[in-house]
Amino acid sequence: MSKEKDDNYWRDKLTPEEFHVCREGGTERPFSGEHWNTFEDGAYRCRCCGEVLFESESKFDAGCGWPSFDAEAREGVVEEHQDNSLGMQRTEIVCANCGCHLGHVFPDGPTDTGLRYCVNSLSVTLDPEDSNEHGEGEGG
Numbered sequence: 001m002s003k004e005k006d007d008n009y010w011r012d013k014l015t016p017e018e019f020h021v022c023r024e025g026g027t028e029r030p031f032s033g034e035h036w037n038t039f040e041d042g043a044y045r046c047r048c049c050g051e052v053l054f055e056s057e058s059k060f061d062a063g064c065g066w067p068s069f070d071a072e073a074r075e076g077v078v079e080e081h082q083d084n085s086l087g088m089q090r091t092e093i094v095c096a097n098c099g100c101h102l103g104h105v106f107p108d109g110p111t112d113t114g115l116r117y118c119v120n121s122l123s124v125t126l127d128p129e130d131s132n133e134h135g136e137g138e139g140g
Contacts, residue, residue: 045126
């Protein structure tokens with residue numbers, strides 16, 4: 001499973017900025033990522049393992065400067081962990097397959113889910129060919 005791959009593997013696969021966000025839990029500056037203001041059809045895949053995490057249908061403009069979604073692509077593809085860093089209590093979200101840091105989830109979403117998955121653009125890639133197909137990642 002991808003969670004067992006070491007930092008050297010990820011350093012070879014990711015840019016330094018991607019490594020900082022995806023493997024060290026960093027955050028990109030708001031309004032700086034490639035997907036914060038993108039509303040094309042497709043699936044948002046984990047940058048590290050390729051797992052489909054979010055669908056374009058669940059994306060909305062939260063005005064926060066990061067891509068925001070109201071639901072994961074399917075139950076269980078995103079894990080939640082308590083994050084008490086920076087003097088705040090938040091819920092971190094990571095890819096369930098490989099442990100890639102995605103961002104945080106907040107209970108202030110505008111739809112019936114009531115959720116806002118606030119995701120770093122560096123943590124995901126947009127696959128326009130995979131709209132509504134819930135594809136599988138590399139898994140390994």
